Structure formats: structure tokens, C-alpha cells
Amino acid sequence: MASNSETATLENQTNQSTTGNERVQQLILKFKGKAEWYMRLQRLDDDNVKAIAKELKGDENCEELYLNNNHITTVGIEYLAELLKGNRKLKILELENNPIGDEGIQCLCEVLTCHNILKSLNLSNTGMTYKSGVAVAKMIENTQTLEQLDLRQEESFPPLTVRRITEANKIRKIENLFYSKLSDEEGYRKQE
Numbered sequence: 001m002a003s004n005s006e007t008a009t010l011e012n013q014t015n016q017s018t019t020g021n022e023r024v025q026q027l028i029l030k031f032k033g034k035a036e037w038y039m040r041l042q043r044l045d046d047d048n049v050k051a052i053a054k055e056l057k058g059d060e061n062c063e064e065l066y067l068n069n070n071h072i073t074t075v076g077i078e079y080l081a082e083l084l085k086g087n088r089k090l091k092i093l094e095l096e097n098n099p100i101g102d103e104g105i106q107c108l109c110e111v112l113t114c115h116n117i118l119k120s121l122n123l124s125n126t127g128m129t130y131k132s133g134v135a136v137a138k139m140i141e142n143t144q145t146l147e148q149l150d151l152r153q154e155e156s157f158p159p160l161t162v163r164r165i166t167e168a169n170k171i172r173k174i175e176n177l178f179y180s181k182l183s184d185e186e187g188y189r190k191q192e
Contacts, residue, residue: 035062069098091120095122118143
């Protein structure tokens with residue numbers, strides 16, 4: 001039998017979940033039919049992104065999706081990746097300051113390598129490391145539409161990752177490519 005404190009905790013979690021779902025539904029209603037969906041700083045999690053992606057799957061108007069500064073992980077990115085496979089309207093995707101990590105970035109890059117639709121992608125401060133650098137480089141080489149890519153991270157990229165991305169961009173020439181600086185040029189030469 002559950003104690004009073006366990007029951008109160010469960011009720012509180014249920015209320016928070018319901019409130020979160022209601023908040024997301026209100027956001028969806030607010031932006032439905034509009035070209036720009038500004039959902040920055042909304043404490044969105046992966047389940048919220050699932051609802052947003054489901055709504056946008058049939059949306060013919062949304063061209064810009066701003067999901068900066070939320071709590072989106074690899075799971076949420078998988079929902080967005082499915083959306084990108086069928087959406088031809090979305091041109092700007094902002095994911096800055098989300099704990100996406102390498103697996104999520106790799107998932108997104110795989111989809112964008114085959115489905116060239118975005119003009120601008122912001123992956124700054126998403127936990128990207130050298131592991132996802134190869135996927136990013138491949139995406140850069142194969143994308144035809146991307147004009148701006150922001151990869152700045154709190155940590156500097158290892159020199160080999162910077163080299164891969166730079167070499168890939170020589171092939172494709174993304175107009176505005178931003179990434180973390182090396183702490184020293186000597187590190188780049190040592191990796192050669």
C-alpha cells in the first residue's frame with residue numbers, strides 16, 4: 001500500500017505531465033498554420049517534440065522551427081528526423097543548447113544527407129564531439145541546400161574533426177559555417 005507521501009508525489013508528477021502536455025498543445029495551437037514556430041525556452045522534452053513533429057508532419061506552412069534552449073535528447077531528434085523525411089517546407093531548424101549528443105546529431109545528419117531541405121541548421125552547444133564529426137562532414141559534402149551551419153560547442157573540437165569539417169566544406173562551400181576554434185594551432189599540426 002502506498003504511503004501518503006508516495007501518493008502525493010505521484011499525483012504531483014501526473015499534474016506536471018498534464019500541465020506540460022496542455023502547455024505544448026497551447027503552443028501548437030498558437031503556431032498552427034504559421035511559417036515560424038518559436039518554441040525557445042519552453043522546457044520541451046522528447047515527448048513534447050513527438051507531439052510537435054506529429055503536428056508538423058501534415059503542416060504545409062511551417063518553414064522555420066526554433067527549438068533552442070530546451071531538453072531535447074537523441075529520442076526527440078529521432079522524431080524530428082522522421083518529420084524531415086517527409087517535410088519539404090522546413091528551411092530553418094534551430095536546436096542550440098539542447099543535450100542532443102553524438103547519437104542524435106548522427107541521426108539528424110544521416111537524414112539530412114539524403115533529404116536536402118534545410119537552408120540553416122543550428123547545432124551549437126548540443127554535446128557534439130569528434131564522434132559525430134564524421135557524420136557532419138558527410139552531411140556537408142552531400143547537402144545541396146544548406147547555406148548556414150552553426151556547430152559551435154562549449155568545448156573546442158579536436159583538430160582532426162576541424163580538418164574533416166573544413167575539407168568537407170571545400171567540396172560543398174557552405175556560405176556560413178561556424179564551429180569552435182582550436183585552443184592552439186600547434187594541436188592541428190600534431191594531428192597531421
